[in-house]
Amino acid sequence: MNCMAVRWADDIIVIDAGLMFPEAELLGVDIVVPDISYLLENRERVRGIILTHGHEDHIGALPSVLTDLNVPVYGTEFTLAYVENKLEEHGLLDNADLIEIEPGKRFTVGPFTVNPIRVTHSLVDCVAFAIHTPIGVIIHTGDFKVDPTPTDNRLFDLHAFAEYGKEGVLALFQDSTNVERPGYTPSERAVRRKFEEVFSMTERRLFISCFSSSIHRIKLAVDMAFEYGRKVALVGRSMTESTEIAQDLGYIDIPDGTLIHPGDIKKYAPEKVCVMISGTQGEPMSGLSRAAVDNHKHAKIEKGDTVVLSSRIIPGNEKAIYRMVDHLFRREAHVIYDDGSNPPVHVSGHASQEELKLIINLVKPQYFIPIHGEYRQLKRHAELAKGMHGAVGSVMMIESGDILEFDELGARKAGRVNVGRVCIDSNSMGDVVEELIIRDRRHLSEDGIVLPIIAINKLTGRVEGPPEIVTRGFAAVGENGFMNDARNVVVNTLEVSSDEEKRDYGVIKEKIRQDLKRYIVKNTSRRPLIMPVILEI
């Protein structure tokens, strides 16, 4: 979840605080944020959080983290604009201490002098950090690719990396996301060729969907819509907000008269409109998903319209995305998505092998540490660096929770701190979901629920009539005599229990649950959620 602490004696700074969207097995959990108990144990030592850029996997945990630990947050202008929106939503903005930083302008936090270095990525205003510590400089790349032609013309500061390399760098922590890809990641501008093809071929309405944070992509689409005489409508809250921020900060310039309200789309001829719409991942409530099933007030997709999905297909979302694409095909729209063809409709924001090697070559660190990736990616990144004799001293593999200790003698792993995930429901930071609840949800979804219902006479304390068993989603129901036997298990439990146990509903419920569970597991190998219910009559 991209949260790294750098500590010197009694001072700690934190680099990024991201969230993760949960895998399917975390049922019904909306977001996952890092467990920051190490920082809370050291709360009086934490001097601030420094942010590399504004993607969710780097800033998404801020509302939760600042709720528990309100420390200053440092970020570039654009990154802080995203952070402000986010904190505002959670009512945390008034008490937040946000400090704007600029690439190339050093600042100090505790004993550290921090130099933000401009890098290029799929988002704008991104930085790496060179952190000057009493025993040397460490560099954290953040997310990056080496894009020689970014759409905002703000160039990757290769010079800064080279200069640090000349002076000597203790450690380099580098983004591993695309280590499996050979060669170079194409520039954001590579998408322009595809967009030109699309704009010149499209005879009717054009819908373009991308991540709302893909500022380069939105700029490209808006620029081309203007060139091709199309009005632009923004559909979706995140798309609108993000474009507004980019306009305010000068990253996107929409000529007067180009932007129209979504309600006015129908007033223009189909060949005169370009709709920027959110929902590239087939999220069920997104603008594009609703338009795909003709359930959007303003965005109507008709026969002959063109829909462009300018983003990658995030693993795990394939089904939702292709279901949406099918709906679009059913409406007889042309759909253009990332199918590997050239020119590309989407390019990655992360460095491929040759770019990773380039930075390692410039920096020539004593220690190299791969970060931001799954274990296999970290491992391959470590191997790539090991192969660069002369450019790298030693390579260290660390995982979440590992402590890497540096001193005059070098670096070594020095134990672990508690880390983990905190699951949050419905995006409100208060709704932390315990592992236990997730386990219950898993039982429910896989094996269903079994409710033994026992009627007890309130006055006499006696069990009235035979127990009932209600089930939902539990597969063994139909099997011969199974329900009868299950009922007998409950009857038997009640018979062997004392009156005292029967009067204590907590005890008798637990006894019934245990006995029934043993019976069901033994006979069906299933583990439904068993919830005894006592009816007082």
Ligand SMILES: [Zn+2]
């Ligand atoms: Zn990123």
Ligand SMILES: [Zn+2]
């Ligand atoms: Zn990232």
